[in-house]
Each structure stands twice: as structure tokens, then as C-alpha cells.
Amino acid sequence: MSTVTEQAEETTEDLLALAERVAGWAGTGEEVEVYVARGTETEVRAYDGQVESLTSATSAGIGIRVVVDHRLGFAWAGSLDESVLGETLAEARDNARFATADEHVRLAVPDGVEAVPVDLWDEALASVPTARKVELALALEAQARAADPRIRQVDAADYGDVASEAALVSTTGIRSSSRKTSGYLSVGVIAGEGEASQTGGGYSVGRGFEELDPARACDDAVTRAVRLLGATKGPSGRSTVVFDRRMATTLLSIVSSALSGEAVAKGRSFFAGRIGEQVGHPGLTLVDDPTDPRAYGAAAYDAEGLACRRNVLIDSGVLRGFLYDTVSGSRAGVPSTGSAVRGGFAGTPGPGCRALTLAPGPEGYDEAGVLAAVGEGLFVQSMTGVHSGVNPISGDFSVGAEGLMIRDGRLAEPVREITVASTLQRMLLSLVAVGADVEWLPSIAAGQTLAIGDMQISGA
Amino acid sequence: MQWSEEAEVIDTPVLERVLAEALRNGGDFAEVFAEDRSNSSAMLDDGRVEELASGRERGAGIRVVTGDTTGFAHTADLSERGLLRAAEAASAVARGGGGSRSVDAGHLSAQGTSGGRGDRPAPTTGSKADALELLQRADEAARASGDAVSQVQAGFGTSRRRVLIANSDGLLAGDEQSRTRFSVSCVALADTGMQTGYETAARTLGFELFDEVSVEELARTAAAQALAKLSARPAPSGELPVVLAGGSGGILFHEACGHGLEADHVVKDASVYAGKVGQLVASPFVTLVDDGTVGSEWGTFQVDDEGRPAQRNVLIQDGILTDYLWDYLRARKEGRVSSGNGRRQSYQDLPMVRMTNTFLLPGQDDAEEIIAQTPRGVYVAKLGGGQVNTATGDFVFGTTMAYLIEDGRITEPLRDANLIGNGPEILKRIDAVGTDFSMTPGTCGKDGQSVPVGCGQATMRLTGVTIGGTAE
Numbered sequence: 023m024s025t026v027t028e029q030a031e032e033t034t035e036d037l038l039a040l041a042e043r044v045a046g047w048a049g050t051g052e053e054v055e056v057y058v059a060r061g062t063e064t065e066v067r068a069y070d071g072q073v074e075s076l077t078s079a080t081s082a083g084i085g086i087r088v089v090v091d092h093r094l095g096f097a098w099a100g101s102l103d104e105s106v107l108g109e110t111l112a113e114a115r116d117n118a119r120f121a122t123a124d125e126h127v128r129l130a131v132p133d134g135v136e137a138v139p140v141d142l143w144d145e146a147l148a149s150v151p152t153a154r155k156v157e158l159a160l161a162l163e164a165q166a167r168a169a170d171p172r173i174r175q176v177d178a179a180d181y182g183d184v185a186s187e188a189a190l191v192s193t194t195g196i197r198s199s200s201r202k203t204s205g206y207l208s209v210g211v212i213a214g215e216g217e218a219s220q221t222g223g224g225y226s227v228g229r230g231f232e233e234l235d236p237a238r239a240c241d242d243a244v245t246r247a248v249r250l251l252g253a254t255k256g257p258s259g260r261s262t263v264v265f266d267r268r269m270a271t272t273l274l275s276i277v278s279s280a281l282s283g284e285a286v287a288k289g290r291s292f293f294a295g296r297i298g299e300q301v302g303h304p305g306l307t308l309v310d311d312p313t314d315p316r317a318y319g320a321a322a323y324d325a326e327g328l329a330c331r332r333n334v335l336i337d338s339g340v341l342r343g344f345l346y347d348t349v350s351g352s353r354a355g356v357p358s359t360g361s362a363v364r365g366g367f368a369g370t371p372g373p374g375c376r377a378l379t380l381a382p383g384p385e386g387y388d389e390a391g392v393l394a395a396v397g398e399g400l401f402v403q404s405m406t407g408v409h410s411g412v413n414p415i416s417g418d419f420s421v422g423a424e425g426l427m428i429r430d431g432r433l434a435e436p437v438r439e440i441t442v443a444s445t446l447q448r449m450l451l452s453l454v455a456v457g458a459d460v461e462w463l464p465s466i467a468a469g470q471t472l473a474i475g476d477m478q479i480s481g482a
Numbered sequence: 483m484q485w486s487e488e489a490e491v492i493d494t495p496v497l498e499r500v501l502a503e504a505l506r507n508g509g510d511f512a513e514v515f516a517e518d519r520s521n522s523s524a525m526l527d528d529g530r531v532e533e534l535a536s537g538r539e540r541g542a543g544i545r546v547v548t549g550d551t552t553g554f555a556h557t558a559d560l561s562e563r564g565l566l567r568a569a570e571a572a573s574a575v576a577r578g579g580g581g582s583r584s585v586d587a588g589h590l591s592a593q594g595t596s597g598g599r600g601d602r603p604a605p606t607t608g609s610k611a612d613a614l615e616l617l618q619r620a621d622e623a624a625r626a627s628g629d630a631v632s633q634v635q636a637g638f639g640t641s642r643r644r645v646l647i648a649n650s651d652g653l654l655a656g657d658e659q660s661r662t663r664f665s666v667s668c669v670a671l672a673d674t675g676m677q678t679g680y681e682t683a684a685r686t687l688g689f690e691l692f693d694e695v696s697v698e699e700l701a702r703t704a705a706a707q708a709l710a711k712l713s714a715r716p717a718p719s720g721e722l723p724v725v726l727a728g729g730s731g732g733i734l735f736h737e738a739c740g741h742g743l744e745a746d747h748v749v750k751d752a753s754v755y756a757g758k759v760g761q762l763v764a765s766p767f768v769t770l771v772d773d774g775t776v777g778s779e780w781g782t783f784q785v786d787d788e789g790r791p792a793q794r795n796v797l798i799q800d801g802i803l804t805d806y807l808w809d810y811l812r813a814r815k816e817g818r819v820s821s822g823n824g825r826r827q828s829y830q831d832l833p834m835v836r837m838t839n840t841f842l843l844p845g846q847d848d849a850e851e852i853i854a855q856t857p858r859g860v861y862v863a864k865l866g867g868g869q870v871n872t873a874t875g876d877f878v879f880g881t882t883m884a885y886l887i888e889d890g891r892i893t894e895p896l897r898d899a900n901l902i903g904n905g906p907e908i909l910k911r912i913d914a915v916g917t918d919f920s921m922t923p924g925t926c927g928k929d930g931q932s933v934p935v936g937c938g939q940a941t942m943r944l945t946g947v948t949i950g951g952t953a954e
Contacts, residue, residue: 410880441950
């Protein structure tokens with residue numbers, strides 16, 4: 023056991039005790055898992071030199087899974103009041119009566135894999151006075167307004183922080199706890215020149231207050247908006263497309279849903295039945311490693327209380343594995359890969375990624391390096407309609423895009439109102455370059471400049 | 483505090499004391515929004531009832547407005563002590579002389595729109611067993627639609643939400659909203675790969691939704707989409723005329739202009755429609771309405787989340803922009819009243835200007851004729867969603883079932899793709915609107931908050947839209 027984990031256990035001791043007490047109410051023949059969480063948050067929005075809103079809040083809740091005779095029931099409540107606890111357990115128990123008995127339905131049992139400690143807690147955050155947070159939001163807004171004469175509006179400038187703690191206890195021997203702080207600055211600007219307006223967003227994230235950098239958030243937002251000014255509807259045709267680091271996290275997140283052991287088991291993944299096959303370009307190696315402390319999604323334990331671990335999914339283009347929680351693993355006849363994730367106390371666990379990265383390309387492959395290598399093509403800095411135009415089951419991929427043309431290996435004129443289309447299957451095989459510029463963005467995937475060939479652009 | 487069904491969420495004298503505490507440091511306006519919500523859902527997947535889930539949540543959000551600044555705090559503790567603590571946190575922004583003036587929190591009185599169910603019948607509750615039977619029927623109907631249907635997921639969800647709003651203007655209002663939805667998603671498998679189909683029914687109703695909706699019909703529609711797309715060819719790339727079938731085509735208006743007409747974007751000059759009231763912004767075929775009072779549609783309610791009654795707002799009349807959508811804060815700044823569009827996802831969120839049910843009024847054309855008079859184009863039977871940048875007007879919307887139109891006839895199915903356009907330009911390209919109006923439910927996300935909305939229109943044609951397919 024690591025010191026960090028022990029420390030987390032100390033401060034979340036009362037949550038662990040609460041979870042243990044409720045799990046202790048399990049009846050004969052029942053498996054019970056209790057997840058309790060609480061958090062505090064602050065959010066400041068600045069607008070036009072003033073505080074537009076200041077939010078401070080605390081929240082807490084419980085989620086209980088009950089398994090009886092291989093039937094699962096779930097219930098949750100947005101409160102840890104004593105009166106709620108028993109009621110929630112009773113409701114989960116009642117729900118279990120109605121589920122179909124399924125031999126694979128079970129709770130996690132400790133698998134002997136030791137958790138790698140990750141320090142996700144910044145003690146200092148709690149002692150930062152609200153006034154300093156307000157100052158930072160106001161400074162962010164002022165800095166964005168002053169950054170460039172073409173900035174017409176700063177429509178959102180936000181500071182936010184969250185401190186959350188959680189504990190998980192089950193009658194099958196699971197006992198884990200975690201705590202985490204995070205802070206962010208986020209700014210959205212509108213740049214204008216003549217009739218035309220363009221928008222850009224930027225952010226800075228960190229575990230604590232001191233890591234937040236307004237200059238970085240502003241630069242990002244302002245650069246993105248200003249360089250799009252004068253954009254026209256780009257030309258149609260086949261092209262190599264370079265996705266910037268932020269867009270690359272979105273692409274990897276989409277691919278990750280097809281790597282879920284549950285999607286595979288239920289015939290909802292185009293990767294199903296293809297282990298050992300060449301599904302990607304030989305330059306594509308994809309790993310999920312939540313034990314990397316730099317990852318935004320780093321964690322010691324998964325959502326079922328098993329140790330998170332490094333999982334190789336695609337190795338040199340060959341499909342090597344999927345991500346499993348306990349149930350989907352059982353269905354596939356393999357152990358959990360420690361990949362359960364859950365959306366807080368109101369959600370049940372399921373397999374998912376936390377910290378995907380691609381093996382980096384050659385040294386010097388930062389954004390400029392990849393652009394130079396590609397020579398001609400389209401650089402995409404924002405995508406829209408990902409939820410409406412990308413189907414991770416069929417693989418069809420069609421998104422709205424904004425960006426700049428790439429000419430002679432450099433960014434050239436801006437384009438907007440175009441779509442970029444292919445299929446996910448083809449995109450994995452048509453990889454042209456992976457950046458070495460790994461940046462851990464607030465996502466389940468790292469940002470790395472990515473070039474993909476043979477995509478269809480629809481424009482003018 | 484018990485989680486009892488019938489108890490008042492908070493007593494009126496407590497509300498008055500909490501509002502007084504919220505304004506103790508000054509401020510122009512204070513509000514308590516309390517919510518008690520219970521959800522239950524059931525999911526059938528892979529032939530099994532995998533999960534029944536129940537959730538219960540209650541709490542209050544308190545805001546204090548001082549000049550242009552809002553202080554907000556929320557708590558799950560509805561005891562007087564918990565509420566007073568939240569009021570104190572929310573009032574912190576007014577401390578230090580920030581307040582432009584102070585108001586007294588007077589006595590609260592129930593408004594004419596005291597909410598509740600009004601004259602609507604009480605929603606009915608189905609048992610868990612009833613819900614499971616529906617799921618099983620849907621699963622069977624989908625699987626019976628064709629041997630190529632390889633996977634079926636059916637979901638049932640129902641929620642009951644009681645809200646109570648009290649503010650320092652003396653308003654006291656409440657509402658009780660029951661919402662129920664049922665969805666079916668199918669996967670079909672062939673040598674050509676996998677394809678998906680999805681259909682959902684959702685209304686502001688209880689279990690009586692199923693008096694109006696056949697789950698078998700939903701299942702067959704979802705299965706038919708997946709099966710049809712197995713032989714689909716890649717969607718075209720480039721600009722073509724597009725005919726949108728009635729119902730989900732309303733997403734076009736939600737994205738192309740609905741969001742841009744929300745006053746929070748407008749007052750920040752972050753909308754292409756800012757300053758355009760009275761101007762021609764769309765084809766004369768366009769009369770666009772947002773109406774939170776329509777029947778039992780998904781975006782319908784009695785009072786909004788600021789205590790204003792839902793109302794019918796005409797946004798565009800015969801192509802001319804007539805008004806925007808307003809919530810309390812933005813309306814107050816302009817010296818007018820809210821249009822009943824202040825909504826929030828939960829007590830943990832500040833209200834924002836949101837759409838309710840947004841639809842294009844039907845026109846004069848026959849739907850069949852519109853298709854027959856389109857020599858070549860794309861027929862979109864179903865849209866799945868969309869997204870807009872209100873500041874530039876650029877938006878996308880994605881097809882989940884589309885066909886080619888050749889020689890005025892619907893021919894081959896197409897694979898899913900996004901269509902892209904610019905709101906103000908696209909609205910001028912509408913050259914035919916049919917008589918076959920229908921509505922469709924959706925979930926609208928804005929600034930991290932999701933709310934139920936309705937969209938609707940009749941069959942209509944756009945003279946040209948860029949289609950983001952892969953076929954050259």
C-alpha cells in the first residue's frame with residue numbers, strides 16, 4: 023500500500039465507514055456494493071469586467087448495486103441522509119427481483135493486482151479564498167478582451183474547481199477510496215473583421231489553483247478565433263486531414279467506444295471477432311494507461327474497486343485486446359482489465375477508457391513537424407456534430423469542420439462550413455502521421471497531432 | 483426530512499425567512515428553486531432485462547442577483563438550517579457594497595399559475611412488471627422484423643419532478659412534471675457490415691404514454707432503419723436539394739435559428755440574429771413558434787423553472803423575425819417580462835434561456851408533390867441531432883435515415899452523414915412546406931445542461947445543402 027492511498031483512506035475514512043455500514047445490511051444470499059461520494063465546487067463566470075455568476079455548492083450521494091441469484095438491481099439517491107440509505111438499498115433489492123438471471127452478472131472480487139498510487143489531490147486548493155478565484159476569472163476575461171484588437175466579445179470566461187471524494191465497499195471484499203481535485207479556466211471569444219465573426223475557445227486545467235494559466239487559455243482561444251477570420255467554404259475533394267491535439271482526443275474517444283468489451287460482446291463493435299487482425303496502420307499503437315499520473319483520467323482504482331492497469335489495445339496496427347469490467351469480462355471468459363468507469367453515484371459501472379495514448383511518432387513531430395511532413399491537405403481545429411454524424415457501431419464518420427488549408431507544409435487560408443468524412447475502419451488504416459507532441463488534455467485520451475489520409479471533404 | 487410523496491417541499495414561512503436571509507447583504511432579487519425528482523428506468527439488452535434503476539434527488543438552488551451579478555448556491559439539505567446556509571453562500575456576492583439597492587422580501591403569494599397539474603388528469607404509474615412487458619414486446623417485434631437484426635436494446639424511463647419557486651417579488655409557484663420515454667435501438671448485420679436504427683417516443687405524461695404509443699411500432703421502425711441501411715450506399719458529397727420528412731426535420735430550426743434566438747446569446751452579441759427584429763431572416767414560408775403549452779409534448783410544462791407560465795411565442799412570422807426567447811434575467815435588463823423560457827436541468831444549475839417545443843407551422847404543399855417535384859436530391863426520413871455555433875450561424879445536422887431522390891422518386895438508402903449549412907442562409911432556401919405536420923422529442927444540451935425539448939415541422943424542401951458523405 024502506498025502512502026498516497028493510505029492518505030486518501032484517512033481522509034475518506036468516514037465515507038468508507040458509511041459504505042461499510044450500508045454494505046453490512048446485506049441479507050443472506052445477497053451481494054451488495056455501496057458507492058458513496060461527496061464533493062464541493064466553485065464556479066465563477068466573468069463578463070464585461072464583472073462577475074456574472076458565482077456558484078458554490080456541495081453535493082453527496084449514494085449508489086447501491088444488489089445482486090441476488092445473478093440478478094442485478096440498482097438504486098441511487100442524491101443525499102447521504104440516514105433516512106435515505108435504507109430506502110435506497112431496499113429499492114435496489116426490489117429492482118433486482120425483476121432482472122433476468124444471468125450467470126455472468128456478479129460483483130467484482132479482489133484480483134490481487136496492487137494499485138499503483140496516483141496523487142490527484144491538491145491540498146492547497148481548499149484554502150484558496152473565493153476572492154482569488156474571482157480575481158482570476160476577471161483577469162482571464164480582461165486578458166482575452168485585450169489580447170487582440172479583433173476580439174469583439176468574450177462571451178464566457180470561467181473559473182471552476184471541484185474537490186471530490188468517493189468510497190466503494192462490497193460484500194465481495196472490495197474496499198477502496200479515492201479523492202481528487204481539479205481546476206479549470208475556460209474562455210470563449212468572438213473575433214470580428216468587417217461582417218465576419220469567428221469563435222475560438224481555450225482552457226487551462228490542473229489539479230490545483232497554481233497550475234491554472236490564464237495566458238495559455240487566452241492564447242489558445244484568441245489564436246483559434248483570429249486565424250479563422252476571412253474563412254470561406256473550403257473546396258471539395260479527397261485530402262489528407264491533420265487533426266490538432268484537441269480534435270485528436272475526440273477521435274480516440276470515439277474509437278475507444280468500439281474497444282469496450284461490452285460493445286464487443288453484444289455485437290455493437292466493428293472490432294468484434296478481429297483480435298489478432300491488422301485493423302490499423304503499422305504505425306498505430308494504442309494503449310490505455312490510467313496509472314500514468316500525468317493523465318487527466320489517472321486513477322488508482324477503477325469503478326468496481328479493482329486496481330487500474332496498463333492495457334495494450336492495438337499494437338503496431340494489430341488488435342490485441344478490449345477493455346473489460348467484471349461482467350463483460352465474464353461474458354468473454356476473461357478477467358476484468360480494471361477498466362470499469364461510472365458516471366458518479368447515479369450511474370452503474372461499465373467498461374471504458376481513462377487514459378488513451380498513441381505511441382508517439384518520430385522526434386520533431388510536433389504540430390509544425392506533422393504539417394511539414396504532410397505538405398498539402400486540411401488542418402482541422404474544430405469539429406461539430408460528432409454526436410450526430412459519427413456512428414461507432416457502423417463506423418460511418420461525417421463531421422462539420424473548421425480549420426486551415428495546408429500548403430507547402432504550412433498553415434494557409436482558413437476554411438469553414440465543410441464536412442470531413444470517411445469510416446473509422448478506413449481512418450485507422452489510413453494513418454499518415456502521429457505527433458510526438460503528447461499533451462494530457464481534459465479527456466479520456468491524450469492530445470497528439472494526428473494526420474489521416476484519404477478523407478472526403480465536402481465544401482464549395 | 484422524509485422522502486414522503488405528498489409533503490410540501492418547503493413551508494411558505496420558511497421560504498420567506500430564507501429569501502430574507504438571501505437579501506441580508508443587499509441585492510435586487512432573490513429566488514429559491516426547490517426540486518424533488520424521482521426517476522426509474524429499465525433496460526432490456528441482448529435479450530435480457532439487464533438493469534432496473536431507481537433514483538431520488540431533492541434539493542434547492544438559491545440565487546441572489548445584485549446588479550449584473552448572480553450569486554448561486556445549492557444544497558441537498560432542505561431543512562431550514564440547510565437552506566439558510568445556502569442563502570448565506572449565495573448572498574456573498576452582494577457583500578461589500580456590490581448591491582445597487584436592497585429590496586425587502588415580502589410575503590409570498592401563490593400566483594395565478596400555481597402550477598400543479600392544472601386541469602390535466604393525474605399521470606398514471608405503471609408497475610415494474612408492466613414496464614418489463616413493454617420491453618419484451620419491443621424486443622420480440624424488432625427481432626421478428628428480419629433475420630439480419632442482430633441486436634436489440636429497449637429502454638424505458640420515467641421521471642416525476644416537483645418544483646417550487648419562490649422569489650423576492652412575492653412569486654410562489656410550483657409545477658409537477660411527469661415524463662416518460664421509451665426507446666428501441668437495433669443493430670443489423672450483413673456482409674456489408676453493421677448498421678443501426680433508433681426510434682424513441684417521449685411525452686410529458688405518465689404510463690398513459692402507452693395508450694398513445696405502440697412499442698411494437700417503435701421497434702419495427704428502428705429495425706427497418708437498420709435493415710434498410712445494410713444495402714445503403716455512401717451518402718453524396720457536395721450540395722444537393724434536400725427534402726426533410728415531417729417531425730425530426732424540426733431539428734433544423736432548433737439549430738439553424740432556435741439557439742440563435744435565445745436572448746442570452748443575443749444580449750452578448752453572440753448571435754447572428756442580434757439586432758435583426760423586424761427584418762426578413764427567412765423564406766416567407768417560415769413561421770416559427772416556440773410553445774411550452776402544446777399538449778403533452780416532450781418540451782411542455784405548466785410553469786418554467788423561474789415560476790413563469792409556459793406560453794406560445796411566435797419567433798418568425800412569414801420570414802420576419804418578431805422576437806427572441808427570454809428568461810427572467812435577460813428580460814429584466816430589457817425592461818420586459820420573461821417569455822417563459824427560463825429552464826434548468828436541476829436544482830444544481832442556474833436557469834438559462836431555453837427552447838421548449840419549437841416548430842415550423844405547416845404550409846400548403848402536398849408532401850408527395852414536394853418529392854415528385856424534386857428531380858435529384860436527398861430525402862431525409864429521420865435526423866438524429868445537430869449542433870450550432872450561434873455566433874457564426876454555422877450548423878450541422880445528422881441523418882439517421884436518408885434516401886436518394888432520383889427523377890422525383892425516393893430510391894436508394896444512404897449511409898449516415900452530417901449536413902452542414904449556415905442558419906441565415908439556409909432559412910432563405912426553403913421553397914416548399916407541406917401540410918403533414920408532426921413533432922419529435924429530443925434532448926437539448928447547452929452549457930452543460932440538458933433539458934427535454936420538442937421539435938416539429940411538415941415535409942419541406944431546401945433548395946441546396948452541403949451533404950457530408952464519402953461518395954465523390
